[in-house]
Amino acid sequence: MANIAAQRIKREFKEVIKSEEVAKCAIKVELVSDSYTELKGEIAGPPDTPYEGGNFVLEIKVPETYPFNPPKVRFLTKIWHPNISSVTGAICLDILKDQWAAAMTLRTVLLSLQALLSAAEPDDPQDAVVAKQYKDAPEMFRLTARHWTAAYAGGPYSNPEFDSKIRRLTDMGIESHDARVALSSFNWDLERATEQLFS
Amino acid sequence: MGDATREAEPRVDGKDAQVNQDVLIMEQQRQIEEEISDAIPLVGAKEDLLGTLEKEYISDPIYSMKAKDLSSKYNSIRRTRPDGNCFFRAFAYAYFERLLTCKDDYKGFYDIVSKSKDDLIELGFPQFTLEDFYETFMEVVERIGSGDMTQDELYELFNNQGQSNYIVVYLRLITSGKLQRDADFYLNFIDGNRTMTAFCHQEVEPMFKESDHIHIIALSAALNVGVRVRYMDRGDSAQVIAHDFPEGATPAVHLLYRPGHYDILYEQ
Numbered sequence: 369m370a371n372i373a374a375q376r377i378k379r380e381f382k383e384v385i386k387s388e389e390v391a392k393c394a395i396k397v398e399l400v401s402d403s404y405t406e407l408k409g410e411i412a413g414p415p416d417t418p419y420e421g422g423n424f425v426l427e428i429k430v431p432e433t434y435p436f437n438p439p440k441v442r443f444l445t446k447i448w449h450p451n452i453s454s455v456t457g458a459i460c461l462d463i464l465k466d467q468w469a470a471a472m473t474l475r476t477v478l479l480s481l482q483a484l485l486s487a488a489e490p491d492d493p494q495d496a497v498v499a500k501q502y503k504d505a506p507e508m509f510r511l512t513a514r515h516w517t518a519a520y521a522g523g524p525y526s527n528p529e530f531d532s533k534i535r536r537l538t539d540m541g542i543e544s545h546d547a548r549v550a551l552s553s554f555n556w557d558l559e560r561a562t563e564q565l566f567s
Numbered sequence: 568m569g570d571a572t573r574e575a576e577p578r579v580d581g582k583d584a585q586v587n588q589d590v591l592i593m594e595q596q597r598q599i600e601e602e603i604s605d606a607i608p609l610v611g612a613k614e615d616l617l618g619t620l621e622k623e624y625i626s627d628p629i630y631s632m633k634a635k636d637l638s639s640k641y642n643s644i645r646r647t648r649p650d651g652n653c654f655f656r657a658f659a660y661a662y663f664e665r666l667l668t669c670k671d672d673y674k675g676f677y678d679i680v681s682k683s684k685d686d687l688i689e690l691g692f693p694q695f696t697l698e699d700f701y702e703t704f705m706e707v708v709e710r711i712g713s714g715d716m717t718q719d720e721l722y723e724l725f726n727n728q729g730q731s732n733y734i735v736v737y738l739r740l741i742t743s744g745k746l747q748r749d750a751d752f753y754l755n756f757i758d759g760n761r762t763m764t765a766f767c768h769q770e771v772e773p774m775f776k777e778s779d780h781i782h783i784i785a786l787s788a789a790l791n792v793g794v795r796v797r798y799m800d801r802g803d804s805a806q807v808i809a810h811d812f813p814e815g816a817t818p819a820v821h822l823l824y825r826p827g828h829y830d831i832l833y834e835q
Contacts, residue, residue, distance in 0.1 A: 372729035376699070383695050435696070436732050436774045469772035470736040471696045 373434040377404040377474075384475045395478040397428075405430050409441070411478055413521065414486045418513035419447070422521030426481070427457075428474065438468035441477060446545070448509075448516040448552060450490045450499035459484075460494035497553050505555055512552045519548065533558050537565065603649060610660050610725040611646040613833065619644060633799050637807045637823070641797075643833040644823060651775035653829045654782065654822070655735045655742075660725050661820040661831045662792055666711050667721065672819065673712050679790055680708060680741075687744045697740065703730065704737040732774065739774070742782055743767040745789035756781045777827070780812075787812040794820045797832060 381397060381404070389395045396410040409426035413419025424447060429440040441464055443457035451460045463472060463480055493499030502509045515530045517523030533556060537547035542565055550561040620634035645660070647653045666673050684701040688694050707724065710716045725731045746753045750763035757766050770776050787794045793816030797807045811818055821832040 372733075379699070380695075436736075467768055467773055469739075469768070470732075470774060471693060471700070471740060471772065473693065473696055476693070 373430055373432055374404045376435050377407075377430055380473045380475070381407075383473065384478070387475055389475070389479065394482065395475070397474060397478070407474070408444075409474070409478055411482045411485070413517060413523065414482055417486055418510050419449075419485045419517050419521070420523070421525070422517035422523040424485075424521050426478075428477075435470040435472075438464050438472075439474065439477060440464075441481070446516060446520040448498055448513040449485065450488045450493045450495060450502045451484055452498075453495050454498060454516075454549065454552075455495075458494055460489075460492060501552075501555065508555050512556070516548070516552070530556060533561075537562065600650065607646065607648045608726050609648045609650075609656060609728065609731050610722065612722075613643045613645050616641050616644045616832070629801060630799065632805050633807050636805060637797060637799070637832075640835060641821065641832045642835050645831040645833070647828075647830055649828045651777045652732070652735045654778035655738045655786075656725070656731065657822055657829045657831045658786065658792075658794065658820055659734050659738060660721070661822070662790075663707070663711055663721060664718070665819055667716065667718065669819075675791065677708060677712060681705065683741055683744070683789075686748070687740055690744055690747055692740060692744070700733055700737040700740065703733040707734065736774065738786060739772055741789050742786045743771045745785040746771065746781070749785075753781060753785060756784075778829075783812045787816065792820060793818040794822065796822050796824050796829075799823060799825045 381399070384390060384395070384397045387395070394412050398408045398410075400406040400408050407428040407430070409428050411424050411426065413422035413424065423445070425444040427440075427442050427444050431437050431440065442459060443452055445457075446454065447457070448454055452458070459481070461480060461484055463469075463477065488499075488502060490499040490502045498509070501512065511527060511530070514523065514525050515527045518526045530551070533551055534544055534547045536558060537551070538544050540562075542550075546565065547561070550565050551558070554560040554564065617634060617638035620637070621631060624630035624634055645657075647657045647660070662676075666676065684697060687697055707716075707730070711721075725734075746767055747763050754763055757763075761769070770779075771782060783794055783796065786792075794812045795818035796810050796812070798810065799807050802808070821834060823830045823832045
């Protein structure tokens with residue numbers, strides 16, 4: 369790894385771990401390898417959003433050309449959000465693409481992602497299925513996102529109705545994640561989800 | 568589908584195909600960038616102007632004619648890598664090179680750049696990274712001032728990717744700072760309904776974003792360094808037209824513009 373990238377990440381790492389957001393448990397960064405090329409980030413779901421109470425883990429890969437090119441970041445924790453792929457965790461955020469600037473830091477990235485959880489941009493979606501639900505059925509979206517937060521990010525709000533629908537499908541031998549994806553994509557219409565899963 | 572294990576999902580409109588398209592485009596861009604960076608140094612050696620341009624435009628009468636015109640005023644050219652940073656890199660190299668011999672300009676320049684950091688922090692730039700770029704930039708400026716820098720060392724430094732890019736980043740920040748500070752004036756030059764801050768985030772601060780007139784005007788004004796740009800294009804005139812930034816300033820840096828790219832020129 370180029371020296372500049374490693375030095376910069378080392379300094380940033382120190383900056384993040386003593387930041388006030390870390391003190392408030394809002395963000396966190398950990399090293400994955402000694403070489404500073406891979407880090408693990410964590411952000412807390414913002415209050416008054418369907419992600420509240422959840423803890424979201426991020427994979428952060430630092431390119432050799434950092435900080436002149438952005439870090440590669442994706443969600444490892446499964447999440448239901450218009451700008452994040454529910455399949456791969458890939459993120460659609462301008463500062464991780466062509467609006468990255470070398471003056472930004474890991475802290476900027478984590479705080480921007482947290483802001484993205486508070487304010488989705490459905491017109492520039494990463495996950496078209498989620499984005500469509502977000503626009504067409506906002507309440508359904510909110511419940512689904514909150515359910516995913518409980519299922520994957522340790523969120524406090526379980527949804528007995530959703531859980532029982534998932535159980536109906538797992539009883540038929542469907543993996544619970546696949547059941548959740550199908551139900552979420554069809555606004556929790558059990559019949560349509562079943563049809564799709566067995567088609 | 569991008570993820571083979573998820574074939575069964577109700578992906579109604581090919582989202583993953585779209586994602587993959589993005590990834591492919593970014594990969595291809597990277598490949599092209601690599602080819603360019605393997606072939607062209609960040610800052611090249613000084614070349615004889617007429618010789619090199621005549622060879623380049625041997626079968627192009629308009630450009631040949633303009634090369635001749637240019638050679639009546641300039642005798643050498645120094646190429647820079649066409650990576651979107653060429654204006655900033657060419658500007659920095661040409662001006663630093665001038666400061667190596669032109670001690671009279673040094674003091675004024677030093678005073679301006681040494682207080683640039685506080686101005687930028689005041690505008691809300693993050694102190695943590697700003698200091699990093701500022702210190703690297705000032706280290707180079709101070710070495711030039713103390714006489715502890717030769718032509719060869721400057722050349723080497725500008726071809727060290729990290730250091731060279733740090734200097735580019737700092738000039739981008741200075742440019743952004745100037746544009747935001749004097750936003751009322753510079754807003755007249757940008758189109759669309761963008762705020763100046765948005766424009767700077769999108770077009771000035773990111774590396775590899777090409778420079779337009781507005782970048783040149785702002786940087787030359789911020790640093791009080793005159794820039795003369797010679798425009799070489801397909802226009803009818805036999806002459807290579809000059810533009811001075813800021814208007815009326817005595818040029819300390821001469822650049823050659825050919826559509827999409829800047830190189831450094833050396834006067835007779």
